Amino acid sequence: MPFVRIDLRRGKSKEYRKTLGEIVYAAMTALINVPQDDKFQVITEHDREDLNHAESYLGNRYSDDVVFIQITLNAGRSTEMKKAFYKRIVDEYQKQLDGRPDDIVINLVETAKENWSFGHGIAQYAT
Structure with a gap:
């Protein structure tokens, strides 16, 4: 059950935000063994001054369109799965939203x- 938080600059359209969420969800189901309908996302817009980040880091140069994606999920995916997952998100972000790869x-x-x-105060996954 991944729980996805996406934080971005205020002013993007409803369609942009929905597409961004769908890009992440599609990559999760395709590459990191997340089942269909296991979709829990919070997409939050922030004023420019509320996204505090470096201008550059590790060779990346961030713009005002930087997007922070944090996903809480069960442990157990391989490093290779994670790398493919990250790449898919960035590739689809570029393709579908014409975004800069540095900004993810x-x-x-x-x-x-x-x-x-998942409800009723029950730890459904606990054995």
């Missing part, structure tokens, strides 16, 4: 399965 920052937060509840 992705962070995965891995957790144990017992750290989830």
Whole structure:
């Protein structure tokens, strides 16, 4: 059950935000073994001054259109799966939204399965 948080600059259209969420969801289902309908996303817009980041880091130069994607998910994916996942998101961002590849920052937060509840106060994944 990945929980996705996408943070971006205020002013993008509803369609842009929806497409961005769908890009991430499609990559999750295609590449990191996330089942269909396992979709939980919060997409939040921020004023320019509320996104505080370096101008550049590790050879990337960020614009005002930087997008921060943080995904909390169960541990267990290989490094190769993660690399393919990151690349798919950036490739589709470029293709579908004409975005700059430098402007996508992705962070995965891995957790144990017992750290989830999908309702009723039950830890459905706990064994």
